[in-house]
Amino acid sequence: MHHRVVIGITGASGAAYTIRFMELLARLGIEVHVAASAMGRRLLFEELDIRHFTGEAMLGPELADQVVIHTTNDFGATISSGSFQHDGMVILPCSSNTLNSIAAGLTGTLIQRAAAVCLKERRKLVIAHRESPLSPIDIESMSKLNRAGAIIAPLSPGFYMLPKTLDDLVDFMVGRLMDQLGYDHKLPVRWKGSADKQDVNPTASGLPQSDA
Numbered sequence: 001m002h003h004r005v006v007i008g009i010t011g012a013s014g015a016a017y018t019i020r021f022m023e024l025l026a027r028l029g030i031e032v033h034v035a036a037s038a039m040g041r042r043l044l045f046e047e048l049d050i051r052h053f054t055g056e057a058m059l060g061p062e063l064a065d066q067v068v069i070h071t072t073n074d075f076g077a078t079i080s081s082g083s084f085q086h087d088g089m090v091i092l093p094c095s096s097n098t099l100n101s102i103a104a105g106l107t108g109t110l111i112q113r114a115a116a117v118c119l120k121e122r123r124k125l126v127i128a129h130r131e132s133p134l135s136p137i138d139i140e141s142m143s144k145l146n147r148a149g150a151i152i153a154p155l156s157p158g159f160y161m162l163p164k165t166l167d168d169l170v171d172f173m174v175g176r177l178m179d180q181l182g183y184d185h186k187l188p189v190r191w192k193g194s195a196d197k198q199d200v201n202p203t204a205s206g207l208p209q210s211d212a
């Protein structure tokens with residue numbers, strides 16, 4: 001099958017993750033299908049000064065051909081149909097509004113519809129949510145979607161690879177999302193263990209684990 005991924009961009013913070021993820025997919029030759037909510041487009045503008053919802057404005061001329069833009073709320077779009085085959089959908093970033101709407105079974109936007117199709121067709125759906133703290137309703141929705149087969153992947157980068165820049169943090173998170181889709185990448189996300197650091201590693205050296 002031709003490799004395709006669906007990306008839903010909603011109005012949560014984290015546009016840098018979206019653009020980097022799309023770039024890596026496009027560089028692998030994967031067809032990137034993108035839908036954005038009105039607030040998703042607003043966040044592209046607020047955070048990255050992206051003024052047009054086009055492949056070229058998001059990824060530049062070299063990779064633009066890999067991007068298929070879907071008009072917001074065109075329910076006639078291919079990604080709205082269960083017959084459209086793809087490797088998975090990632091909602092990146094996913095707002096609480098969209099998280100809770102999908103959990104409620106609503107399909108009033110193209111992103112919600114494409115996500116509902118993933119659940120009914122048992123296709124991979126990754127929800128890269130961003131909000132903190134979580135409301136009890138967010139938590140219930142996450143639990144419900146998890147039971148329905150979605151992967152809840154909060155935008156919560158780790159620091160154990162010792163990031164030096166914001167790009168490093170973005171790459172860590174994006175690398176973990178690439179892992180979810182099973183795609184190859186060389187981003188620094190793999191912890192190599194620290195059993196050799198006996199002097200600072202109480203669990204490896206047998207030192208007491210509490211200083212008390």
Ligand SMILES: Cc1cc2nc3c(=O)[nH]c(=O)nc-3n(C[C@H](O)[C@H](O)[C@H](O)COP(=O)(O)O)c2cc1C
Binds near residue numbers: 039
């Ligand atoms: C600058 C800005 C940042 C926002 N960040 C978040 C966020 O991180 N998480 C979130 O759930 N909503 C956030 N919002 C609010 C959502 O955009 C808003 O709830 C909207 O209804 C989401 O609609 P959508 O799901 O159709 O994109 C933010 C709004 C703005 C203007």
